[in-house]
Structure formats: structure tokens, C-alpha cells
Amino acid sequence: MKIDVIEMTEEELKKLTTIQMQLVRSAQKSKNELRVNLEKDIKLFEKLVLTNDLRNSPLLELKRAELEAEFSRKLDIIVEQLEYNLSLSEPFPDGGDEGDPDVGYIVDYTLSYTERYNLVRTYYLSIEDPAQRMSLYAADETARKYLGSYYASLYNVLNTYSK
Numbered sequence: 273m274k275i276d277v278i279e280m281t282e283e284e285l286k287k288l289t290t291i292q293m294q295l296v297r298s299a300q301k302s303k304n305e306l307r308v309n310l311e312k313d314i315k316l317f318e319k320l321v322l323t324n325d326l327r328n329s330p331l332l333e334l335k336r337a338e339l340e341a342e343f344s345r346k347l348d349i350i351v352e353q354l355e356y357n358l359s360l361s362e363p364f365p366d367g368g369d370e371g372d373p374d375v376g377y378i379v380d381y382t383l384s385y386t387e388r389y390n391l392v393r394t395y396y397l398s399i400e401d402p403a404q405r406m407s408l409y410a411a412d413e414t415a416r417k418y419l420g421s422y423y424a425s426l427y428n429v430l431n432t433y434s435k
Contacts, residue, residue: 277303277347278354290376291395292358299354303347310343375414389422393429402434 275285277300288296317335321327357378377395380388392415399405409415409430416423 273297273300275300278351291378294376294398295354295357299350302350306343306346306350310339313339375412379414379418381418385420385422388418389426392419393426396426396430397433405430406434 275296278296280296285293285296314336317339318332321329321332326332377391383391396405396409399408409427415426419426
């Protein structure tokens with residue numbers, strides 16, 4: 273997958289953690305989908321203009337500019353969210369656990385326990401091999417601290433998916 277949603281060198285991409293790379297790929301996928309939808313909308317409008325015999329009308333160019341502006345606005349939102357999420361997953365300078373780069377999910381103690389649970393669950397369910405998923409989760413000390421009493425509940429949920 274070509275990464276052009278955000279400017280990064282090859283070396284910077286190689287330094288990303290698993291979760292950071294997932295964030296970048298997800299943002300790239302969203303950008304690609306936006307681009308495809310933009311092209312579909314432009315082609316559809318072109319057909320409408322040609323069908324109604326409005327070849328010389330400025331409507332097509334006006335609509336194209338409008339659609340591209342909307343694309344840019346949505347892309348700016350995707351990039352802003354990506355940059356924010358990447359900054360959350362960076363280690364904190366005081367050496368705290370928040371932003372631990374060794375885990376595959378964002379560690380943000382400002383989130384509610386339900387939001388934390390959902391982040392960690394989504395990450396672990398993205399691991400296709402059930403045995404690997406369970407062994408990684410059982411060894412995840414960060415998740416134990418991060419989830420508190422929710423850790424056991426998530427263990428049971430992940431174990432159910434393993435059967």
C-alpha cells in the first residue's frame with residue numbers, strides 16, 4: 273500500500289509501532305475511499321451534464337470544484353485525526369506507561385474504562401490467530417494496569433472468540 277496520506281520518509285515509517293502503522297494504514301484507506309468516491313461523483317455528474325446536453329455549461333467545472341473542496345475538507349479531518357492519534361501513541365517524556373510504544377493500542381488514561389476496553393478489544397480481535405491472541409493478551413501487563421477490573425472480562429471475551 274502506498275502511503276501518501278501524511279508525509280513520512282521510509283525511515284520514519286519503519287520506526288512506527290504496530291498500532292501507529294495500523295493508524296496510518298486506516299487513514300490511508302479512508303483517503304483512498306474518499307478519492308474513489310470523488311471520482312465516481314465527478315463521472316456521474318459528467319454523465320448527467322452530457323445527457324442533458326449541457327456540454328458548454330460551467331456546471332461541470334463548478335461541481336468538480338465543489339466536490340474537490342469537500343474532498344480536501346474531509347482529508348484534512350482524516351490527517352488531523354491521524355496526527356493526533358499518532359501523538360497519543362508516542363511515549364511520554366517522564367517514562368510513564370502512557371503511550372507505551374511496545375503495545376499495539378493507544379494507552380490514554382484520560383479515556384473512560386469502556387473506551388479503553390473497546391480500544392484493547394479491537395486491537396486483540398484484529399489478531400487472526402486465536403492462540404497467538406490469547407498468549408499475547410495474557411502476557412500484556414500494560415493491559416492489566418490500563419483496564420483494571422475490565423481485564424478479566426476482556427480475557428473471557430477473547431477466550432470465547434478463540435473457541
